[in-house]
Amino acid sequence: xxxxxxxxxEPAVTADExxxxxxxxxxxxxxxxxxxxxxxxxxxxxxxxxxxxEPPILxxxxxxxxxxxxxxxxxxxxxxxxxxxxxxxxxxxCATSGIDRxxxxxxxxxxxxxxxxxxxxxxxIRGRIINSMAAGGSTIVAVEALQASPALSSEAxxxxxxxxxxxxxHVLGDASQI
Amino acid sequence: xxxxxxxxxEPAVTADExxxxxxxxxxxxxxxxxxxxxxxxxxxxxxxxxxxxEPPILxxxxxxxxxxxxxxxxxxxxxxxxxxxxxxxxxxxCATSGIDRxxxxxxxxxxxxxxxxxxxxxxxIRGRIINSMAAGGSTIVAVEALQASPALSSEAxxxxxxxxxxxxxHVLGDASQI
Numbered sequence: 001x002x003x004x005x006x007x008x009x010e011p012a013v014t015a016d017e018x019x020x021x022x023x024x025x026x027x028x029x030x031x032x033x034x035x036x037x038x039x040x041x042x043x044x045x046x047x048x049x050x051x052x053x054e055p056p057i058l059x060x061x062x063x064x065x066x067x068x069x070x071x072x073x074x075x076x077x078x079x080x081x082x083x084x085x086x087x088x089x090x091x092x093x094c095a096t097s098g099i100d101r102x103x104x105x106x107x108x109x110x111x112x113x114x115x116x117x118x119x120x121x122x123x124x125i126r127g128r129i130i131n132s133m134a135a136g137g138s139t140i141v142a143v144e145a146l147q148a149s150p151a152l153s154s155e156a157x158x159x160x161x162x163x164x165x166x167x168x169x170h171v172l173g174d175a176s177q178i
Numbered sequence: 179x180x181x182x183x184x185x186x187x188e189p190a191v192t193a194d195e196x197x198x199x200x201x202x203x204x205x206x207x208x209x210x211x212x213x214x215x216x217x218x219x220x221x222x223x224x225x226x227x228x229x230x231x232e233p234p235i236l237x238x239x240x241x242x243x244x245x246x247x248x249x250x251x252x253x254x255x256x257x258x259x260x261x262x263x264x265x266x267x268x269x270x271x272c273a274t275s276g277i278d279r280x281x282x283x284x285x286x287x288x289x290x291x292x293x294x295x296x297x298x299x300x301x302x303i304r305g306r307i308i309n310s311m312a313a314g315g316s317t318i319v320a321v322e323a324l325q326a327s328p329a330l331s332s333e334a335x336x337x338x339x340x341x342x343x344x345x346x347x348h349v350l351g352d353a354s355q356i
Contacts, residue, residue, distance in 0.1 A: 018231050018326070020330055024260065025206040026350055027204075050197075050239075051316045052316045056191045056196035056314075061228075085356060123202065134309065135308075136235040138230045138235070140229055140320065145196055146191065148190075161204050163204050170354040176348040176351075177348055178346075178349055
């Protein structure tokens, strides 16, 4: 009797099955930075999505297991960097635990409004957190874009984007096109 | 005076700039299906993200401009298909406006629980909508996974995934690896 009760409480989809499904679901790579007054934090995320162009709103998910999450949720504003393949070093830096991700002061600076950002990133969007909701062990955050990197309004073609898939970094370009 | 008021109300990031930024931010391709009692709907989305593995929760964004959105938001449960490159035809079908996406009855069936799903998709997750929030012209939906496609618990290697980037379909594989 207790066995059948235990079984009915188990999720029908295990964490391993769920992870296996999403390991094969690729995502563009972003780094999110913020400073809520206690110093800069940055984390690498493949969960950044465009939700609405007018008004311009993006969203991403932050896990309770990430050391950067409390600062991101406490900050009014964040910077979301959308990375090209030549910025894979920033993605790796902000995906590595137990290091000071801001130790190399040549990599980052602050915007006039104060937020830390990685200067190499060709595309970044500064925005204000306008909404959030719980999703299991994570919080999904909606961010209204306030400012975009100058390169966005230039005519220059952006670099090939960085993609994460099955624990490996990929680049999209002519070779990957169907 | 009225001019300066108008300017201060304008977003600092235009819709065109925002779209340009995300055109270069790739996403894995998914198709979401549902039936709230008025027949099946399906839409192609690059906004499906994993939010939490334990409990297993995913999220996605649906636009007020999509004809499928009212049905998805009214449905208790949805099916999220994570597509491989050999399922690009399903992605194109559910991204095409003004057609009956379920006209070809050889492409889809219903799960025992009633939801419509595309039988070719190697990976799908059936789930229950547990939370949602407004994000400009879209709604971001959180879905708890209830059931996964049988292939997920097999040992077979999944097909190379489909990615959408800069209005083009891509496939990830050895050639795209950094």
